[in-house]
Amino acid sequence: MPGPDLLSSQGLRLDGRRPNELRRIRCKLGVFAQPDGSAYLEQGNTKVLAAVYGPHQASKSKSLQDGVVVNCQYSMATFSTGERKNHPRGDRKSQEMSMHLRQALTAAIKTELYPRSQIDIYVEVLQADGGAYCASVNAATLALIDAGIPLRAYACACSASMAWRNGQPEPLLDVGHVEEAAGGVVLTVASLPSTGSIGLIEMSHRLHMDYFDVVLSRAMQGCKDIEVILDRAVREHLAEGWTKQDVVVI
């Protein structure tokens, strides 16, 4: 098990957080005028922009009779990572991320309301410092809300890892890049915290089944915490009373 070095003897993590502490989340809805909905979200040093277009008529080949087509594209800016990326999108990892995004967000959207239509969700990672998928889901949820698309509940994503302290397992919440690179287990959960259901779960590396429950419940707790933050941001945004779309340009 890698891990004793992930937690110091005082029980603090490499970046000084406690095991159950999230990174600072700052977010804003309605950053752009042209998309129907947009949001910006910072989770620590991970920065993500999301834009939503739609619902609009789906192309004939894609169109579904009984629900909306959710189309996601995940791309990373070429300067977002430490090493320069050659392709912002289209590589295997981005395609996998797009599929996972669609999985998590389709669970939240009330798809039955818009038959034969399509919703486009575009996520752009400006800076990646671990947990880019989680930040993308959270930003996309805010963008969907900004676009006024009916959701069952907030879709929130959070990751959790595992460390040892005095021989006791201690799950870590909201894994950063350094902890990811250290090679421990990373469990990513996208859930609808207010209904308690899980939309997507993904795990890398191995984890003993005995500890699965503690790590999962820590990640779920993280989703609940994030929901509170997102909810506050939405309420503040609505209390402000206007978005950039509403500013009339003469």
Next chain:
Amino acid sequence: MAGLLLSPTEKVFIVHGVQEDYRSDGRSNIDYRPMELETDVVSHASGSARLRLANTDILVGVKTEIDVPSPENPDLGKIEFFVDCSANATPEFEGRGGEQLAIGISNLMQRAYHSSQAFNLKQLCIFESKQCWKLYVDILILECGGNLCDAVSLAVKAALFNTRIPFVKAALMDGGNVDLQLSDDPYDSKLLDVGSAPLQVTLCKIGDKCVVDPSAEEESCSVISVIVGITGNSSCFSEDNSSPDTGGKFTTIDMNGPGSVAPKTLKDAINQGRVAAKLLDKSLGEALLRERQESVKLKKYSYGFLK
């Protein structure tokens, strides 16, 4: 711009306004709309800038890499432009949809920076014919609200102004290999001399006259635009005003649109572009120097996208 419908009388109003050098939003023919600019927004890049001009939003990140200089120019570094049209701007850019536009803009930038009077690549040399710096200028278009070329060139210049390149000690070892020593201190770095870097000015022909930075309404009255790349003035970008005036030289001229122009109009347009570029360059220099002062005094507040 799609979805914009103007009646013939509205068009006449705009055209007559341009003739009188007084546009429908109160600007003169060489005035730009207000812009927002912030540098140092991406911490993973050596230099970065974000520019918002009306509804156009550009994010530029500069990354550095060590490379081998080309045999024909052993004492020059390299610079490469890459444009990415994010699907956030419009769903048409999804997948490979924005590639054509992206290649067009990156080629234009590459051409504008090609001249040694525009950007001195000698400052990127580490060890002649062995090692040099390669700058990757990555331009991300987040929202398209017209006048892309001007906004991109401004943001690129700002990002290059913000770029820090670490000091490197190079020594020639046995067998022709170069030994590089990089300092561990991130502040042990130099800034680039970008004063003469070119700015692109798009001149939109309306009637017989040209305007810079057209609004969507004005764009629909015009059939052709001329894009000129004009070198900047180094003395606007340094605190001491001793450096010579390098501004006002053309590095590119390009045309865009289905129409045509008379030689006389073209000449007028180019001269007008030069005047506009000078003013633009001066105010860009002032803004960047002011921001640098603030960040030296630790007074700078970082806004990013949260404003």
